[in-house]
Amino acid sequence: MDQSIAWQLSLTLVAALAAGFVFVIANARQRRDYAPVVHRAYRFRARLFWAIVVLGVPATVFTLSRIPYPAFAGVPANVQVVDAIGYQWWWELSTDRVQAGQPVEFRLTSGDVNHGFGIYDENLRLVAQAQAMPGYVNRLVHTFDRPGRYRLLCLEFCGVVHHDMVAEFEVTP
Amino acid sequence: MANQPLLAIDPLGRRLVLAYLAVAAAVFLLMMSVGLAMRLGQGAMLPLGADLFYQLMTMHAAALVGACAMAGAAIMWYFLSRYVRLTPAVLAVNLATFLIGAVMILGAVIIGKFGAGWTFLYPLPAKSGGQWEIGAAAVFMGGLLVIGTGFLLLHLDCARAILARYGSLARGLGWPLLFRGDDSDTPPPAVVASTMAAIANITAVASGAAVLGISIANLYFPEVTLDPLLAKNLIYFFGHTFVNVTIYMAVIAVYEILPLYTGRPWKPNRVFLAAWTASTVFVIVAYPHHLLMDFAMPHWVLMVAQVISFTSGIPVLIVTAFGALTIVHRSGIRWDVASGLLMLSMFGWAGGVIPAIVDAVIVVNKVMHNTMWVPGHFHFYLLLGMVSMAFAFMYFLNSEARSKDAGAPVDGGLDRLGLGAYLVGGLGFVFVFLYSGQASVPRRWAAHMPEWLDYDRLGALFAAFVVAGAAVFVLGFLGRLRGLWARA
Numbered sequence: 289m290d291q292s293i294a295w296q297l298s299l300t301l302v303a304a305l306a307a308g309f310v311f312v313i314a315n316a317r318q319r320r321d322y323a324p325v326v327h328r329a330y331r332f333r334a335r336l337f338w339a340i341v342v343l344g345v346p347a348t349v350f351t352l353s354r355i356p357y358p359a360f361a362g363v364p365a366n367v368q369v370v371d372a373i374g375y376q377w378w379w380e381l382s383t384d385r386v387q388a389g390q391p392v393e394f395r396l397t398s399g400d401v402n403h404g405f406g407i408y409d410e411n412l413r414l415v416a417q418a419q420a421m422p423g424y425v426n427r428l429v430h431t432f433d434r435p436g437r438y439r440l441l442c443l444e445f446c447g448v449v450h451h452d453m454v455a456e457f458e459v460t461p
Numbered sequence: 462m463a464n465q466p467l468l469a470i471d472p473l474g475r476r477l478v479l480a481y482l483a484v485a486a487a488v489f490l491l492m493m494s495v496g497l498a499m500r501l502g503q504g505a506m507l508p509l510g511a512d513l514f515y516q517l518m519t520m521h522a523a524a525l526v527g528a529c530a531m532a533g534a535a536i537m538w539y540f541l542s543r544y545v546r547l548t549p550a551v552l553a554v555n556l557a558t559f560l561i562g563a564v565m566i567l568g569a570v571i572i573g574k575f576g577a578g579w580t581f582l583y584p585l586p587a588k589s590g591g592q593w594e595i596g597a598a599a600v601f602m603g604g605l606l607v608i609g610t611g612f613l614l615l616h617l618d619c620a621r622a623i624l625a626r627y628g629s630l631a632r633g634l635g636w637p638l639l640f641r642g643d644d645s646d647t648p649p650p651a652v653v654a655s656t657m658a659a660i661a662n663i664t665a666v667a668s669g670a671a672v673l674g675i676s677i678a679n680l681y682f683p684e685v686t687l688d689p690l691l692a693k694n695l696i697y698f699f700g701h702t703f704v705n706v707t708i709y710m711a712v713i714a715v716y717e718i719l720p721l722y723t724g725r726p727w728k729p730n731r732v733f734l735a736a737w738t739a740s741t742v743f744v745i746v747a748y749p750h751h752l753l754m755d756f757a758m759p760h761w762v763l764m765v766a767q768v769i770s771f772t773s774g775i776p777v778l779i780v781t782a783f784g785a786l787t788i789v790h791r792s793g794i795r796w797d798v799a800s801g802l803l804m805l806s807m808f809g810w811a812g813g814v815i816p817a818i819v820d821a822v823i824v825v826n827k828v829m830h831n832t833m834w835v836p837g838h839f840h841f842y843l844l845l846g847m848v849s850m851a852f853a854f855m856y857f858l859n860s861e862a863r864s865k866d867a868g869a870p871v872d873g874g875l876d877r878l879g880l881g882a883y884l885v886g887g888l889g890f891v892f893v894f895l896y897s898g899q900a901s902v903p904r905r906w907a908a909h910m911p912e913w914l915d916y917d918r919l920g921a922l923f924a925a926f927v928v929a930g931a932a933v934f935v936l937g938f939l940g941r942l943r944g945l946w947a948r949a
């Protein structure tokens with residue numbers, strides 16, 4: 289979901305930018321006085337600036353209100369806890385079975401180098417992630433909507449077997 | 462702005478600038494080909510093997526970041542030396558340290574099989590799982606340290622020269638006009654940008670040197686440890702800032718060359734100066750957007766990072782890219798490969814900033830961080846932005862030299878074809894990265910799952926066009942180098 293919004297938004301904005309460039313390049317060959325060009329451009333720029341502010345402030349507030357850090361999301365009492373330790377190059381999980389519909393708190397750390405705990409669903413779509421690093425415990429809270437077999441793909445470069453550091457776990461109904 | 466007579470560029474300095482560009486150009490072509498090989502490897506069309514892939518990945522990134530820094534420094538030095546008195550000997554020292562560091566890095570990767578990534582994320586260099594010895598890690602990180610030291614000296618010399626001419630770095634940033642409306646001695650854009658580059662990179666290299674020094678010590682004395690989260694902060698502060706500063710140096714080419722093509726001045730006004738002062742702060746404080754998935758970080762730092770990352774795009778888009786469009790609009794500009802590349806570079810920089818800002822939104826980062834979205838956005842502004850500025854400058858030097866004779870055309874059909882290939886290939890290449898990023902393909906994976914191979918192969922196809930275009934630019938420049946050297 290968030291991925292496709294990000295993609296479409298980026299595509300739209302880049303396309304708008306490209307349109308601006310094409311417009312200017314198409315009109316660049318004829319020469320006019322600079323002063324009126326500057327005058328109009330500055331007026332347009334001021335509008336653009338305010339448009340960015342007017343759209344950016346609510347977007348920032350909205351997205352920040354949804355941040356995934358557990359301190360903000362709050363951890364409910366019925367949470368299921370999974371301890372995960374990353375090693376070169378496997379995951380040690382305290383359990384490989386959690387229930388859908390109920391929040392899971394992954395407590396992530398590492399026994400050696402930095403790893404990335406990337407949770408992928410059956411369609412190989414990334415649903416959530418956090419870093420697993422030595423000396424720290426990162427708490428990632430996620431509620432699985434759909435049961436199924438999920439995969440853990442390492443999302444921080446951790447050496448020569450990084451791409452093979454994959455584990456699986458089951459989300460039961 | 463007071464009209465000051467331009468200083469003549471020192472002949473030794475001119476030749477050193479050419480040497481910098483020659484090194485950068487050769488590295489661009491070579492390492493882009495390595496990038497193509499990596500893309501083919503991910504697409505299972507070239508059997509690289511994981512260890513070689515990660516060695517190539519380490520070398521590709523380290524060498525290209527270095528080449529961007531060299532090209533950026535060449536551009537900065539060339540134009541800045543018209544306004545302040547720089548020391549050519551320091552430029553020479555930085556070339557020497559760069560070459561020494563480059564040999565160390567290449568040796569560590571090729572002979573020592575070092576493959577921990579150019580970000581040498583602590584404590585990975587010490588824990589290879591058998592692929593490389595700690596000696597290789599030490600030589601690699603030592604190479605980075607040597608290169609960083611050279612750049613530290615170069616920026617210090619720039620800062621010294623700016624101080625000597627303008628009295629303070631605040632004046633180098635044009636603060637008298639910005640805050641007091643005093644336009645009696647406003648510095649030109651080249652000076653403003655160089656002041657910013659000096660402030661940002663001196664801090665960045667100091668941080669990098671600290672973490673490199675401790676990481677090297679840790680290799681031999683494991684009791685010398687570093688907090689991994691602190692190490693991450695120092696490394697990304699260094700890496701983020703150093704890479705960004707390559708663009709802030711190179712963009713001087715846009716400020717200096719577009720006015721020559723359009724006959725319109727690029728004068729710093731208050732908005733311009735405010736943008737550069739803001740960028741100086743933003744580039745230094747935005748780096749925690751690399752740590753958004755480190756939940757152990759203080760959360761307010763990460764939230765501020767999201768906000769700063771958003772605002773840091775505004776100066777790029779609204780001032781520099783918009784300024785370039787304004788100066789070109791109905792200007793009667795003469796299009797050639799140099800001016801075309803400058804326009805492409807503005808589009809590449811501003812365009813790459815967009816997916817970068819999107820990824821710095823924490824809820825998006827949760828599902829995009831360390832996917833192909835990341836190489837997608839940074840190749841956008843490095844390959845299409847930064848490197849286009851470097852190629853534009855190479856063509857510009859040639860036309861500048863030639864315009865003294867007959868005014869013969871300086872680029873031919875092949876060069877224009879190269880520009881087309883670079884544009885189409887580059888856009889395709891970065892959009893395939895971005896698309897695979899939103900499809901959750903992880904970055905830095907030597908071997909890909911079958912579901913992802915089509916993206917990789919399409920990406921490789923576009924990459925081949927990029928390499929072809931770059932080959933035209935690079936071989937053309939190296940071919941003209943002798944003539945340029947003789948005239949310098």
Ligand code: HEM
Nearest residue numbers: 493496497499500522525578836843844904905906924927
């Ligand atoms: C034809 C041009 C290029 C091609 C085909 C290419 C290809 C690649 C590939 C395949 C990767 C690895 C992606 C992954 O994470 O799986 C990569 C990473 C990278 N490239 Fe490029 N690249 C090109 C140009 C450049 C340029 C011009 C620069 C810098 C100015 C650059 C800097 C980097 C950096 C910094 C990385 C990150 C390495 C890491 O994750 O540690 N590349 N490139």
Ligand SMILES: [Cu+2]
Nearest residue numbers: 403442446453
């Ligand atoms: Cu890992």
Ligand SMILES: [Cu+2]
Nearest residue numbers: 442444446450
């Ligand atoms: Cu990994």
